[in-house]
Amino acid sequence: KDTGFESLLGDYCVQLGIPRSLGDPCTGRIACTIVHEGKPYGCEANALLRFYRGFIKIFPVYFSVHLFPPLFFRTSQFISHPMQSMLHILMASVRSSSFLGTYIAIIWYSICLVRTRIGYQLLGVNQTRLDNTLAPLIGSMLCGLSLLIESKHRRSEMTLYVVPRALYSFTERILSPHQKGRWWEQTSAIFAEHLVFAASVMVVVDAVYQNRHMVRPSVRGLLSWILQIQSQSGQSTPIQEEEEEDQGLTMKKK
Structure with missing residues (x-):
């Protein structure tokens, strides 16, 4: 069966330095050498x-x-x-x-x-x-x-x-069969994507403020540095507190 891709795969075989005939789909099978x-x-x-x-x-x-x-x-x-x-x-x-x-x-x-x-x-x-x-x-x-x-x-x-x-x-x-190229389809998709992203960020930021131990240290440290979140004592950021905790664990091990 002529698939119409003989020239495409044939040219690719020439670029690879192998016989052009290996890229002909009419032979019934494309060899793994091309893959x-x-x-x-x-x-x-x-x-x-x-x-x-x-x-x-x-x-x-x-x-x-x-x-x-x-x-x-x-x-x-x-x-x-x-x-x-x-x-x-x-x-x-x-x-x-x-x-x-x-x-x-x-x-x-x-x-x-x-x-x-x-x-x-x-x-x-x-x-x-x-x-x-x-x-x-x-x-x-x-x-x-x-x-x-x-x-x-x-x-x-x-x-x-x-x-x-x-x-x-x-x-x-699911939705692709119902898309007809109407102007509001792409706008609605972008709005929905932004809405989901905003909700996700809201959950993470709220967790950093309310219970920071629910968030991974790397994410918690980055958000704390960006938002300049202060700890309950008001004297250090969660990043600094994390460093102090690590130092405390090191001292205990010693």
Whole structure:
């Protein structure tokens, strides 16, 4: 069946330095070599390469994310125990980078595993169904297992990001058949998004004022610094109080 994508995939194969014929859908199946960007040594090697690339690329970002909170909001503790603090930051950065690298590797290898190793070679499932539905679906489901690498409190943060995106995707799928390009549709969507965001921020800020221990230290410290929230004694901010608590725990350990 001529899908009309022969020229697109053929040109892509030429860019990768592999035979143009491998990109012709009329042959019945697109080889995994194209999915691997022309890299040799099979699906397993491609998954390891994807993990390495993701880890190296994201490590500086996660290192900054884990470094800035103690550097700016728990300065006294960072200065008093520099080696211990840096070791903790490095371990947390490696852990978070491994999470993202594993996420990327799982989804790539799962797609290859379903569309080639299991679906095509073992079970003989129709290749079109594998490429259009089963491989992306199973890959997207399994890649979430990488979240187990992260610490428990980071998992909850990921949930707070994923749930709104899932709600957005679900709402878009439900409402898209009823959209007719009317002028107020986009305005209503933007207003609803702003309303939900404002309500969410209101809950977090209220928690910082009423019961700050309900909020994670990093978020609590950042909001306290921005809003200049004073503690009940009126002499220090929650950031300073947190530093004093950390110092107290350190003294007790000594």
